[in-house]
Amino acid sequence: MIQTVRGVRDIPPEESAGWLFLEEQARRIFQQYGYRELRTPIFERVELFARAVGETSDIVEKEMYLFQDRGGETLCLRPEGTASAVRSFIETSRHRSLPWRVFYMGPMFRYERPQKGRYRQFHQIGCELFGPAGPLADAEMMALVLRLLEAIGIGSAVTLEINSLGCPVCRGPYRERLTAHLHERRTQLCGNCQRRLERNPLRVLDCKEEDPALLHEVPRMLDHVCDGCQEHFAGLTGHLTDLQLPFRINPFMVRGLDYYHRTAFEAIATGLGAQNAVAAGGRYDGLVAEMGGVSTPAVGFAMGMERLLLLMEEQRIPVVRPDLYLVVAGDRMVDGYGLQLAEQWRRAGLRVEMHLSGGSMKSQMKHAGRSLAPVTALIGTQETAEQTVTLKWMESGVQESLSAERVLERLLQTNA
Numbered sequence: 001m002i003q004t005v006r007g008v009r010d011i012p013p014e015e016s017a018g019w020l021f022l023e024e025q026a027r028r029i030f031q032q033y034g035y036r037e038l039r040t041p042i043f044e045r046v047e048l049f050a051r052a053v054g055e056t057s058d059i060v061e062k063e064m065y066l067f068q069d070r071g072g073e074t075l076c077l078r079p080e081g082t083a084s085a086v087r088s089f090i091e092t093s094r095h096r097s098l099p100w101r102v103f104y105m106g107p108m109f110r111y112e113r114p115q116k117g118r119y120r121q122f123h124q125i126g127c128e129l130f131g132p133a134g135p136l137a138d139a140e141m142m143a144l145v146l147r148l149l150e151a152i153g154i155g156s157a158v159t160l161e162i163n164s165l166g167c168p169v170c171r172g173p174y175r176e177r178l179t180a181h182l183h184e185r186r187t188q189l190c191g192n193c194q195r196r197l198e199r200n201p202l203r204v205l206d207c208k209e210e211d212p213a214l215l216h217e218v219p220r221m222l223d224h225v226c227d228g229c230q231e232h233f234a235g236l237t238g239h240l241t242d243l244q245l246p247f248r249i250n251p252f253m254v255r256g257l258d259y260y261h262r263t264a265f266e267a268i269a270t271g272l273g274a275q276n277a278v279a280a281g282g283r284y285d286g287l288v289a290e291m292g293g294v295s296t297p298a299v300g301f302a303m304g305m306e307r308l309l310l311l312m313e314e315q316r317i318p319v320v321r322p323d324l325y326l327v328v329a330g331d332r333m334v335d336g337y338g339l340q341l342a343e344q345w346r347r348a349g350l351r352v353e354m355h356l357s358g359g360s361m362k363s364q365m366k367h368a369g370r371s372l373a374p375v376t377a378l379i380g381t382q383e384t385a386e387q388t389v390t391l392k393w394m395e396s397g398v399q400e401s402l403s404a405e406r407v408l409e410r411l412l413q414t415n416a
């Protein structure tokens with residue numbers, strides 16, 4: 001027997017209703033905000049992610065699925081969505097008609113240790129907005145994220161956290177100040193942070209190993225940003241207040257790479273343990289130029305679908321059930337009559353599940369019950385001869401005999 005590869009899984013029909021629901025809500029809400037879907041290839045050149053995600057990041061160093069195609073070119077399965085969106089933006093010269101609002105959803109691939117809720121093929125939803133540089137864009141994007149979380153029923157379980165990461169003007173001086181401060185306390189840092197202190201002192205701020213008392217004392221970016229960054233941040237918090245979106249400032253939220261500018265935000269879920277960010281985003285004004293395009297401000301976010309679905313599990317996800325189950329018992333004439341009616345009802349928009357495996361009326365009724373359809377249509381020799389249908393309402397057990405024409409009317413009426 002051939003089994004699935006370690007770290008990947010099927011999404012069975014019992015679960016796919018939840019996935020569809022999440023995807024439908026995302027599409028609906030993104031479109032309300034003017035976003036259109038961008039579908040990019042599943043595989044790309046390795047250099048794309050080396051540049052966009054960072055040469056020394058764990059993703060690029062250890063987690064990418066690399067392969068050589070038959071032409072000898074080294075390619076990789078996409079580990080995230082932003083890099084491809086930026087590549088597409090540059091490749092199609094979209095900077096000529098800004099703003100450009102796109103969303104994406106689909107599978108991503110990372111060779112990580114599989115855990116509950118974490119797979120090597122996982123799924124992300126994200127939005128990218130190219131063009132606007134001001135805090136209005138940041139605020140609108142956060143509103144969009146929270147609207148989606150609300151629509152899937154987990155809005156009240158989530159807190160919005162924001163921070164400023166500064167800009168090329170003010171980040172350098174802050175970094176020096178932070179490095180000097182941490183240098184004096186070097187021996188108190190974890191081994192990992194001691195090693196990367198010169199290269200990336202900011203990572204100390206979100207290191208889970210560090211003593212909270214030590215972190216409490218470190219200089220904070222927000223206290224050392226330039227006037228431009230200060231104004232941007234004040235604008236953002238003002239807009240969030242206008243929208244009555246509750247938020248918390250988290251001075252320890254960082255991003256590893258230099259092209260992140262100013263705003264960073266996360267939606268944090270209470271109740272998912274340590275891995276609790278359900279959405280992470282921010283402004284990456286330096287990335288388009290870094291990747292060889294015309295310098296363009298941009299802001300975006302991504303969310304992991306598996307994690308959202310774990311949170312949604314307790315919520316009511318609508319179950320897809322047939323509107324009608326059709327039972328036919330008799331000869332070929334009866335089958336033919338039933339088949340024709342089923343097609344007619346489907347054309348009228350109903351979800352009709354027809355029993356195809358024969359058997360007694362009694363055993364067919366058992367299947368009808370399991371289908372969760374609210375009503376079963378029974379067709380036997382008598383119904384076929386009279387061109388009628390017997391409807392059985394499953395909850396009350398009430399039966400009624402109707403002419404074929406009346407049935408559709410009756411069904412559409414109860415479905416409205």
Ligand SMILES: [Zn+2]
Nearest residue numbers: 167170226229
């Ligand atoms: Zn600044």
Ligand SMILES: [Zn+2]
Nearest residue numbers: 190193207209
């Ligand atoms: Zn550390």
